[in-house]
């Protein structure tokens with residue numbers, strides 16, 4: 001197979017068999033909101049507390065369902081007033097008051113919709129891998145932060161690759177957290193999981209946020225453990241454990257493949273080292289700044305695709321985590 005045949009684009013139809021992040025829970029209420037997933041538009045709404053998704057197209061004359069409304073668990077099309085229940089079955093056709101209603105009068109629904117740790121995931125077909133896990137989301141000592149969702153002309157594959165990459169820190173993030181004096185090689189221990197992996201790396205760093213270090217009660221130079229987790233196809237987390245000062249930060253990164261040229265990006269934080277909500281606001285603002293730095297590179301790609309053929313790029317031993325990512329994603333797509 002030629003290298004150019006193995007490019008992973010946002011609209012790869014094989015993504016249909018994975019749980020795809022689409023929206024934050026807080027974005028979905030009883031109104032009909034439209035989200036694009038793999039170049040199809042879906043209407044998301046909340047009925048009796050549960051998120052439901054439907055293709056944004058009425059089966060009658062294919063009008064946009066999102067022009068209608070949802071009330072008391074019933075969705076009404078704005079064109080001829082057909083009414084559908086939460087399962088998507090038509091329960092009333094105003095122009096045909098005596099019926100019958102064809103069994104085919106149904107809204108198109110994805111295979112599954114799940115809501116986990118404040119994120120809504122959709123599997124368009126039977127999923128081959130489970131949705132991701134963030135166990136800290138259920139722990140009461142963790143505060144939660146949410147980065148404003150955004151849509152960009154970026155590749156979900158390249159964005160995931162960038163999230164797992166540490167070699168760009170001193171360059172792309174030199175004005176935020178990149179430490180250009182750290183010349184150690186990041187030796188990650190990589191463990192394969194079903195449809196994912198875990199990569200762990202412990203290193204020394206300068207902890208400028210530790211008040212005890214600032215007052216001289218603890219050394220400024222401290223140990224930190226980074227744990228990257230990848231959940232195929234498009235969910236990732238980074239857990240940072242501060243081994244000397246204590247505390248854990250988790251960054252979740254969830255990518256929605258909207259269309260060939262567009263992605264929707266969601267990111268959440270969970271931290272147990274913050275005493276006040278206002279500190280979480282600062283942490284969210286800082287994270288948004290970091291993402292903005294990454295976007296300078298990400299937006300600039302001419303071709304929005306991640307090469308899955310190893311010969312298409314030049315890899316070094318320092319790229320072990322991101323080469324593993326390519327391999328696991330490829331296996332998922334071919335499963």
Ligand code: FES
Nearest residue numbers: 058060061077080
């Ligand atoms: S197009 Fe929806 S009811 Fe006719």
Ligand SMILES: [Fe+2]
Nearest residue numbers: 162168172294
């Ligand atoms: Fe980055």
